[in-house]
Amino acid sequence: MTSFLISVVIAGTPLLFATLGEIITEKSGHLNLGVEGMMLVGAVAGFGFGIITGNPIVAILGAMVAGALTALIYGFLTITLRANQVVSGLALTIFGTGFSSYIGTNFIGKKMPDNIIEFYKPIEIPLLSKIPFIGQIFFNQDIFVYLGYLTVIALGIYLYKTNIGMNLRAIGENPSAADGAGIRVSWYKYVHILIGGALCGLGGAYLSVVEVPAWQDNITAGRGWIAIALVIFSKWNPYKAIFAAYFFGGLSIAGFRLQHLSIPQSLLDALPYLFTIVVLVISSMKKSQENAPPKGLSVPYFREER
């Protein structure tokens, strides 16, 4: 059981980063369906920087910058040119898939340097890892996983406890009111779309640098789309996102350990989506403001029409 739960955390980590990235993007009122593309660009960049420089930190920084630059394309299209967000996001996924495949041809069959693999080996945290049961599951993992916890907490504090975070949420709900209050709407949107892209890139890099670790075409295999569903599942809340990501990660690998019980794999594969629908139904029944998507989501903001 413990070994299963350790794997659950690992399987959930790329989903967690991508979900957090999409949450912060959507909080600024932008629906970016390019998560899969940004993850792939991050994955290929992380792997490339890893084998070229041999430096584990440069690898993940490279992945974040690459993810952010990919998001910049989306930002320019949707903020400055006010293009349709759905179409721009889909185009970004197509672009990311092709671009990563093109760059990745140089990296096929190459092996990550040993020092990087060593760097991302599980590290036991003193004291915390001694907590019975959960200690080994949550506090004997690689640095990326810990970075995931920290990002959740940082994002939670940022969104709900700081003025900047409040400004961001205001933009997502009602950009013209925020503009009237003197908040620089476009500037905020750009910054947060870039941060979102960087987090998605990090999610992709976890796959290519730590989990697999190798570059193979289309390494994300649809995880970006699951992350978009997870944003809804976690109701745009970073704290809930960590549970959602681990839950979905767990469901995705539970099948490998339950096949002897003759539970059809197709049912297990469908479960995450069923749960998403159930959560949507329940949260719509509660009609709580807190659980609703940002009101300005996917609506282009024209200052002149204020």
Next chain:
Amino acid sequence: MKKVLAMLLIATLVLTMFAGCEKKEEEKTEDMTVGFIYVGPIGDGGWTYAHNEGRLYLEEQLGVKTLYKESVPETQEVETEIRNLIDQGAKVIFATSFGYMDFVEKVSKDFPEVTFFHCSGYKTTDNMANYFGRIYEARYLSGIVAGLKTESNKIGYVAAFPIPEVIRGIDAFTLGAQSVNPDVEVEVVWTYTWYDPASEKEAAVALLDGGADVIAQHQDTAGPQQAAEEKGAFSIGYNTDMKDMAPKAYMTAPIWNWGPYYVEQVQKVMNGEFESHAYWGGMNENTVQLAALTDLAPEGAQAAIDAAKASILDGSFHVFQGPLYNQAGELVVAEGETLTDGEMLELNWFVQGVVGNIE
């Protein structure tokens, strides 16, 4: 200004879509042109990579010009791509994935002067042959290596889909392992994907956590190899030599060697001797092989493999010869009997010693 920028951006986005699937031509002097359609990227390090090695061998041996197209989906698009290759002068087409079958059949009727070869299907026309390899023979040999290596007597097998091709491989592998280690069990996990490195790795981790100490795979990526490497276990690859991907785990792999068949058939077409056929080549034809053993392979493995290989080659032994028992312990193939090719192509039951369900 903004409009110009927008146009530029859109153009870039669209153009990069094609960047990955760029067509490459290599100039050769001969008048013979051969076209290949691949289902994945050459860089998959697996299935398509093996076919491409065959193409390179063909160029080297016969000096013919070859064209290829990567990552062609198993849809109508394959028809367009085949027509493109024919427009560029291809006289022979090799289509290397199961799902191309019906489209190849259709195009073959439109171009009677072109010769078509389709891999892993079952349809033929006057100018369309199908071909595949008896990889189960090599899997039997790889099972011997795994059977000798395992100490827990539990071998994990990461498998893509419960279809006859995969089931045949699992059965052959298990029989090979049992031939040297009667107590061995082969535990199967289905991933329901050919290509998802992370999921394949997680499936292997599940098997290793369950007590397996050797991992084998019927998948197109090296994900399971990585799992074995990380957990200090050992592994058997598939498709191509995967030594570089997991140097501390990889022992050997059943691999494809399409080159000889491609050379033989293209030569026949050039001589006007082509006849439509269904080809299923094994170790005798050199279509399938076992990759060279690494230092990690157990002692005595080479000798055991050589003996088994010799008996398969001279026909004194067949992988699926009786007595064979199914999972419930019932005798399915009696002593002295052997599964026919037809029965093997429809194989849908596990032999005794396999742990897993076929759904």
